[in-house]
Amino acid sequence: MARRFLKMHGLGNDFVVLDARDTPLSLTGAQARVLADRRFGVGCDQIIILEPPQSAGADVFMRILNPDGSESGACGNATRCVASLVAAEGMGRDRLTVETISGLLPAVRHADGLVTVDMGPARLDWRQIPLAEPADTLSLDVGAGPLSAPCAVNMGNPHAVFFVDDAEAVDLASWGPRLEHHTAFPQRANIEVATVVAPGRVRMRVWERGAGITLACGSGACATLVAAVRRGLTGRRAEIVMDGGVLTIEWRESDGHVLMTGPVATAFSGELDESLLSGPCP
Numbered sequence: 001m002a003r004r005f006l007k008m009h010g011l012g013n014d015f016v017v018l019d020a021r022d023t024p025l026s027l028t029g030a031q032a033r034v035l036a037d038r039r040f041g042v043g044c045d046q047i048i049i050l051e052p053p054q055s056a057g058a059d060v061f062m063r064i065l066n067p068d069g070s071e072s073g074a075c076g077n078a079t080r081c082v083a084s085l086v087a088a089e090g091m092g093r094d095r096l097t098v099e100t101i102s103g104l105l106p107a108v109r110h111a112d113g114l115v116t117v118d119m120g121p122a123r124l125d126w127r128q129i130p131l132a133e134p135a136d137t138l139s140l141d142v143g144a145g146p147l148s149a150p151c152a153v154n155m156g157n158p159h160a161v162f163f164v165d166d167a168e169a170v171d172l173a174s175w176g177p178r179l180e181h182h183t184a185f186p187q188r189a190n191i192e193v194a195t196v197v198a199p200g201r202v203r204m205r206v207w208e209r210g211a212g213i214t215l216a217c218g219s220g221a222c223a224t225l226v227a228a229v230r231r232g233l234t235g236r237r238a239e240i241v242m243d244g245g246v247l248t249i250e251w252r253e254s255d256g257h258v259l260m261t262g263p264v265a266t267a268f269s270g271e272l273d274e275s276l277l278s279g280p281c282p
């Protein structure tokens with residue numbers, strides 16, 4: 001059966017969104033890789049599969065697959081996209097809850113189209129990152145080239161944030177993959193390089209686990225703000241400036257939850273050719 005898809009993005013972090021709420025869909029790693037490939041398939045930073053909610057209180061379940069076929073527990077930019085999509089279906093209902101394998105994420109679509117998602121609590125214990133062995137997540141004994149001593153944060157997925165004098169100058173394409181696969185991170189890690197450029201403003205570039213360099217990463221922006229607060233570099237609310245645009249992130253004092261606000265967009269919709277998922281995968 002032909003499958004329709006939506007191509008959405010948050011700040012250029014782009015997604016193929018497949019609706020499996022009525023007709024179930026399970027992709028193998030090889031199918032995910034070909035679908036996400038920008039030449040052999042549609043192309044995207046993540047594949048998002050919408051499924052019926054699994055928990056009371058959730059409006060939709062969102063499965064997140066990276067272009068290498070691996071599954072992730074969080075994707076902040078896609079969560080905003082999905083929230084906006086489901087809110088549009090709800091005829092005027094602007095508050096809803098998106099479920100992922102990491103938990104329930106309440107979201108609000110504002111009148112100006114921006115979407116805020118409560119990404120849940122920042123998890124900071126070494127076991128929660130997870131790390132291979134006990135360590136202080138404020139500053140890990142991990143490094144490669146000019147990058148050292150990252151702060152580790154789990155936002156439903158693992159992140160290592162390296163603060164540097166000039167994020168633009170870092171050769172992320174070289175150091176990102178080495179750090180993603182560092183033995184300290186048994187589930188690999190998303191790698192951020194960040195520079196505080198003004199009070200309340202942080203420049204961040206990202207190497208995403210299973211995806212490589214992307215224009216933006218919502219969970220990475222959340223991890224960066226949490227890391228900056230923990231290091232005493234910013235207050236609890238800041239703008240995180242990525243290649244594709246800016247997210248406003250707040251680490252709420254009352255409950256430790258991280259709130260992410262930013263735009264969403266739909267680029268186009270289409271239909272997958274049946275041969276794409278059934279044929280041989282390169």
Ligand SMILES: N[C@@H](CCC[C@H](N)C(=O)O)C(=O)O
Binds near residue numbers: 078157
């Ligand atoms: N683009 C995302 C994160 C996607 C998942 C990540 N690559 C991982 O493997 O954890 C975001 O906006 O958060």
